[in-house]
Amino acid sequence: MTDQNKPVSLFKDYLEVAEPYKGGKTIDEIKTNKSKIYKLSSNENPIGASPKAVEAIKNHLENLHIYPDRTDKRLRSALYNFYEEAIDESQFIGASSGSEIIDHIARAFAGVGCEVIVSNPCFKPYDMFSSWCGSKVVDVPLLAPNFQLDVDNIIAAINDKTRIIFLTSPNNPTGTHIPKGDIDRLLAKIPEHVVVVLDEVYYHFADAEDYVSAMPYVKEGYNVIGVNSFSKTYGLAAMRIGYGYTTKKLADYIHTICKPFLIDALSLEAGIAALGDKAFVELTVKTVKEGRKYLYGEMDRLGVKYWKSQANFILIKPEISPESFESIMLQEGVMVRPVGNFGAPGCIRVSVGTQEANEAFVAALEKVYLPKLTT
Ligand SMILES: Cc1ncc(COP(=O)(O)O)c(C=O)c1O
Structure with a gap:
């Protein structure tokens, strides 16, 4: 026993309540x-799937016994060209899926004593991965009847413990986007100790005039992380590859907890080829x-x-x-x-x-x- 009432436990309280993702x-x-x-x-x-990606996989079936690149360097370099040098190569973070980037972000910034804001209905892993790190998850639901972001109540929910705000545009499962004006209004009120994640894995399908990605905000130096995936538009859901991008300071920090050999060789080749498959x-x-x-x-x-x-x-x-x-x-x-x-x-x-x-x-x-x- 450590204190009067609580027996010492092998298990973390916050993991005992977690449910596995269905x-x-x-x-x-x-x-x-x-x-x-x-x-x-x-x-x-x-x-x-992207035919160029499939071709790249076929061309790399030899040497499966050799470890892949230890780092995400080649993917970062391909992304740098894909985004026409809008930000530095070092600002991209490659990973084995969009979900893995979300996990990196949760592990990097959330934890016991921290709070994370989500807006339901939304992609379940934001809540799950943050809870797995011991964070409290605060839900500021999207507004009925058309699922707009509740910017005012998100701002009101921010406190000294808040570390991450997860936004999704277009959002899963509602399909709605967050208009640029709402993102601008929210970012104007974000303190330095909070990072805003803009998950844009469905961005290719958005055609609303006021749709905006994370890129302009990252370029301006906001604490914003864009999250992306090769699972959707490139048709590589089975391969598991994704990426994020953010300011140099945040990208360097997240890179310190990226596992070596995280992206397997075939997914890497497929992802790089898919970027060129216009x-x-x-x-x-x-x-x-x-x-x-x-x-x-x-x-x-x-x-x-x-x-x-x-x-x-x-x-x-x-x-x-x-x-x-x-x-x-x-x-x-x-x-x-x-x-x-x-x-x-x-x-x-x-x-x-x-x-x-x-x-x-x-x-x-x-x-x-x-x-x-x-x-
Ligand atoms: C909003 C959103 N973000 C991230 C992901 C993760 O995609 P993946 O892990 O397949 O790259 C998904 C997948 O469905 C999603 O809907």
Whole structure:
């Protein structure tokens, strides 16, 4: 015993309460009699992976017995060129995924006695990774009915213990973006001991006029970290590669806790090649934007409640429970994602797929909505 009442424990209190993350299911986990399954549950790229990345992987299959580059140096150098030398090479941080960057940030800045602000509904790992470091997570929910950032209440929630504010634009699972004016207003009130993370893994799909990425703020020297991934637009979800970028001071600090050999050789080659695959990115973005438009039209026809999206997925609110909705979609061979655990109870997130997949989703939607229209 250390003190009167508390026995010494092997376990950390804050990890004993943590729940493991329930990620999206794989196709193999699904039991249905349909021969074809459309996976619209994990916001993957509808048209596959960047062909240039696939080619690069094939060209590097030899030497798998040799350790990869110890550092993220080659990825940083490729990013420096990709962003047309907007910031210094040393300001990028490469990692084995966007999630890993979020973990780096949590480990670098959060901890016991610290607070982290999130705005639900949002990507669950912000909360999880911060809690795993012992931080208290403070939720300042997005505002109903259209999920705007509650800038005033975020500012009000900042105190001496606050270290990180996680923002996402476009946001998962709502698909909404944070207008530049809101980010400007928030950044004007951020003290030096707080870092603002702007997760922009869906940025390629955003076309709102007032959309802004982290780059201009990083260039101006704000405590802002942009988070990015190769899983979405480049179609490399299976490879696990991502990156962040920030001021030199913060990047140097985060680099001190980056594990050696973090990015495997094939993911590194794939990521670097994908950055140069402009044609694939254009086709992906075109497919998603056309798919979004088609789905809006069909959902309007059927009377589905949904929110317009700046990403490659759409949030909908069915009139039946998300469990029943998911199960009807599965019977029709379409996988969708209930997002109650992202802070959006009663809602479903559906990824924009190929035209064939989108039509399969609409056909499945008709099973739920057409009977209502015809009665
Ligand atoms: C908002 C957001 N950030 C980060 C990620 C992490 O992407 P990954 O770990 O696949 O790079 C995701 C993945 O779905 C996401 O939706």
